[in-house]
Amino acid sequence: MYTVSSSPHIKSNDSVQGIMRDVIIALIPATFAGIYFFGMQAFLVTLVSVLSCIAAEALWQKLAHRKNTIGDLSAVVTGLLLAFNLPAAVPLWLPAIGGFFAIIIVKQFFGGIGQNIINPALAARAFLLASWPVHMTNFTVDGVSSATVLAILKTGGDKLPSLMNVFIGNVGGCIGETSVLALLIGGAYLIYRKVISWHIPVAYIGSVFILTFILGRSGLMTGNALYEICAGGLILGAIYMATDYSTSPMTKKGQLVFGLGCGILTTIIRLYGGYAEGVSYAILIMSLFVPFIDKFTALRVFGEVK
Amino acid sequence: MGFLTFKKGIHPNDKKDLSMHKAIQDLIPKGNLVFPMQQHIGAPCDPLVKKGDKVLMNQKIGESKAFVSASIYSSISGTVVDVAPRLHSNGTMVLSIIIENDNSYEESNTMIPHSDYEKLSKDELVTIVKEAGIVGMGGAGFPTHIKLTPPAEKTIDSIIINASECEPYLTCDYRLMLEKPNEIVGGLKIILQMFPDATGYIGVEDNKPDAIEAMKKASANINNIQVTPLITKYPQGAEKQLIYSITGREVPSGKLPADASCIVQNVGSAFEIYNAVVNGKPLTERVLTVTGEAIKEPLNLRVKFGTSIEEVIEAAGGFKETPVKVISGGPLMGTTLSSLNIPVIKGTSGVLCLTKEQTKLEEESSCIRCGKCMGVCPMNLNPTKLNSLVLRSKYDDFEKYHGMDCIECGCCSYGCPAKRHLTQTCREGKRTVNINRRKK
Numbered sequence: 001m002y003t004v005s006s007s008p009h010i011k012s013n014d015s016v017q018g019i020m021r022d023v024i025i026a027l028i029p030a031t032f033a034g035i036y037f038f039g040m041q042a043f044l045v046t047l048v049s050v051l052s053c054i055a056a057e058a059l060w061q062k063l064a065h066r067k068n069t070i071g072d073l074s075a076v077v078t079g080l081l082l083a084f085n086l087p088a089a090v091p092l093w094l095p096a097i098g099g100f101f102a103i104i105i106v107k108q109f110f111g112g113i114g115q116n117i118i119n120p121a122l123a124a125r126a127f128l129l130a131s132w133p134v135h136m137t138n139f140t141v142d143g144v145s146s147a148t149v150l151a152i153l154k155t156g157g158d159k160l161p162s163l164m165n166v167f168i169g170n171v172g173g174c175i176g177e178t179s180v181l182a183l184l185i186g187g188a189y190l191i192y193r194k195v196i197s198w199h200i201p202v203a204y205i206g207s208v209f210i211l212t213f214i215l216g217r218s219g220l221m222t223g224n225a226l227y228e229i230c231a232g233g234l235i236l237g238a239i240y241m242a243t244d245y246s247t248s249p250m251t252k253k254g255q256l257v258f259g260l261g262c263g264i265l266t267t268i269i270r271l272y273g274g275y276a277e278g279v280s281y282a283i284l285i286m287s288l289f290v291p292f293i294d295k296f297t298a299l300r301v302f303g304e305v306k
Numbered sequence: 307m308g309f310l311t312f313k314k315g316i317h318p319n320d321k322k323d324l325s326m327h328k329a330i331q332d333l334i335p336k337g338n339l340v341f342p343m344q345q346h347i348g349a350p351c352d353p354l355v356k357k358g359d360k361v362l363m364n365q366k367i368g369e370s371k372a373f374v375s376a377s378i379y380s381s382i383s384g385t386v387v388d389v390a391p392r393l394h395s396n397g398t399m400v401l402s403i404i405i406e407n408d409n410s411y412e413e414s415n416t417m418i419p420h421s422d423y424e425k426l427s428k429d430e431l432v433t434i435v436k437e438a439g440i441v442g443m444g445g446a447g448f449p450t451h452i453k454l455t456p457p458a459e460k461t462i463d464s465i466i467i468n469a470s471e472c473e474p475y476l477t478c479d480y481r482l483m484l485e486k487p488n489e490i491v492g493g494l495k496i497i498l499q500m501f502p503d504a505t506g507y508i509g510v511e512d513n514k515p516d517a518i519e520a521m522k523k524a525s526a527n528i529n530n531i532q533v534t535p536l537i538t539k540y541p542q543g544a545e546k547q548l549i550y551s552i553t554g555r556e557v558p559s560g561k562l563p564a565d566a567s568c569i570v571q572n573v574g575s576a577f578e579i580y581n582a583v584v585n586g587k588p589l590t591e592r593v594l595t596v597t598g599e600a601i602k603e604p605l606n607l608r609v610k611f612g613t614s615i616e617e618v619i620e621a622a623g624g625f626k627e628t629p630v631k632v633i634s635g636g637p638l639m640g641t642t643l644s645s646l647n648i649p650v651i652k653g654t655s656g657v658l659c660l661t662k663e664q665t666k667l668e669e670e671s672s673c674i675r676c677g678k679c680m681g682v683c684p685m686n687l688n689p690t691k692l693n694s695l696v697l698r699s700k701y702d703d704f705e706k707y708h709g710m711d712c713i714e715c716g717c718c719s720y721g722c723p724a725k726r727h728l729t730q731t732c733r734e735g736k737r738t739v740n741i742n743r744r745k746k
Binding site: 005006008010012014016019300303 | 397474550561629631637640641658666675676677678687688714
């Protein structure tokens with residue numbers, strides 16, 4: 001008796017674990033950059049964040065009598081991204097709480113991998129920022145308190161760092177967001193591996209570039225667009241968070257709409273909002289529109305007669 | 307002229323080198339032969355012989371009065387030992403005629419050869435094709451005479467020979483093109499005689515350059531036949547995709563190729579049309595590929611219908627290792643066989659034996675919404691959406707999201723990183739909708 005099953009009988013080698021492994025590989029340069037610029041504390045925060053996400057997933061699935069899925073590595077990705085969104089100087093219980101919040105409340109309560117409506121790491125960051133705002137905005141470089149580039153742009157005060165420092169990441173900010181160079185290297189790898197497509201990052205970064213130039217911080221057409229896109233969490237958000245499969249549209253057209261929406265919201269919050277940075281909230285808000293975007297950008301079926 | 311390819315699809319490893327260089331060999335059957343009365347889409351045939359009857363080779367043994375059906379002929383001479391249900395490659399028990407071979411191959415001459423077929427009318431040609439029991443040789447087995455008689459109001463301007471053979475592993479069409487190019491082109495000429503205003507196209511994937519050359523050579527002096535090399539991509543040979551590749555036209559949803567002014571015939575069908583008209587031979591045998599990593603010596607065989615799959619595998623040296631799956635057809639659309647005691651029928655384009663390594667039997671996990679299935683679906687459907695609708699028995703929504711347009715090519719399941727059974731659920735959804743429609 002031979003195995004009987006429905007066709008097809010051969011499968012590609014792609015797997016969920018393989019995709020998540022690629023994302024982890026892509027995040028390695030930025031992890032090293034974070035540790036290089038923010039020291040051992042950055043490493044510890046990252047470690048606690050990753051371990052807490054894995055522990056939360058394993059614990060929840062044990063309590064809920066569900067199949068253990070830590071092997072798919074998605075919890076590791078969430079842990080890394082959560083750490084990337086935290087300042088290096090936070091106390092270590094903060095990433096631990098964040099990891100549990102991200103995995104249990106945002107991911108598992110909604111049904112686990114692929115089912116969450118907003119990105120777990122971003123939602124956890126928003127939760128931590130609302131609950132412990134002092135810890136979450138204490139940015140240091142070489143042990144010295146240092147405002148983020150966007151905060152300086154918004155409120156004035158300190159002297160702005162050079163574009164070169166902003167590009168390589170030697171400025172105040174969250175662990176994983178400052179080094180544009182490292183993030184772009186990882187992004188190129190993800191596009192090369194076809195894990196993500198260019199649509200969301202290009203639409204997102206492109207729209208922020210154009211809008212900040214046009215609107216400008218000191219009048220129309222005065223924006224320093226290149227500097228603005230390198231500052232803050234835009235590159236991290238556009239390449240690694242806005243492209244999260246669960247919380248972004250599936251069609252290419254939908255992805256362009258999504259990226260554009262994120263870009264508009266980010267620019268509005270950055271230039272006119274109460275916060276200096278708008279990337280997290282822009283992505284969180286746009287994620288809630290994904291079902292509508294998917295619906296209105298549905299593909300035309302081959303041979304469809306309208 | 308066409309675009310030479312279609313949108314989306316996949317690029318699986320074609321594995322054709324296992325058998326592509328093996329010339330077609332004839333297989334002489336040893337044991338009893340089993341002729342299921344259902345070898346085609348449409349009404350099953352009624353047996354014309356009973357237990358104890360003597361039959362001759364090429365004698366008609368099954369026939370139906372229904373229009374959508376295809377007659378069945380004995381491929382050998384001998385004695386009917388039983389008329390009873392036997393296991394069929396579709397997995398069910400089907401009424402079959404079992405004949406003991408007397409090994410004399412004594413022929414019955416029921417059909418008349420017409421080497422001067424130019425003088426025959428369209429109706430006469432269609433009658434010969436119908437009489438010969440020819441069906442689509444690609445695997446689905448739709449009766450050929452019905453494809454050749456589209457409704458009168460449809461104008462047909464393109465006759466397409468499907469020579470793409472896009473399924474991995476299979477090489478029987480390729481060998482036929484190398485070894486019988488004139489007969490294939492002859493078959494196309496006969497079809498073009500029925501549709502004098504149409505142009506004939508022979509669509510071959512560009513991973514078979516020598517087949518393209520052979521077809522070009524055989525059709526060199528014929529003005530209304532063009533050989534069109536196609537980009538190698540699965541499912542290039544799916545009827546709707548092939549029509550799009552060659553003519554740039556989309557067959558409207560729920561309609562037939564004739565609605566895009568096309569008729570598509572498989573290479574094997576063209577060959578059999580020639581054989582029936584010019585040589586007066588009914589359809590009693592076919593070329594198939596015996597291949598896969600579990601087979602000792604993969605090859606291409608000309609096999610008489612009714613021969614058991616077991617004998618076919620023996621002819622290829624038997625198993626190198628025990629296969630996990632034995633498949634009738636190709637790896638992407640073929641059907642699995644539970645046993646080797648199943649006869650070769652008109653639609654058996656290959657016997658593919660895969661080992662554990664190729665047939666990854668992995669467990670499903672949750673959809674991660676990566677969108678890969680949408681990115682490969684040649685019909686532009688949303689397979690993961692259709693999957694979730696079928697799993698929740700929402701068949702009305704399944705229809706609304708165009709589930710009935712699914713061609714079951716398997717691209718979505720092939721690419722899915724979560725290993726979800728997307729094609730399977732679409733197939734199930736289509737079947738359920740069709741059953742519900744019939745009930746109404």
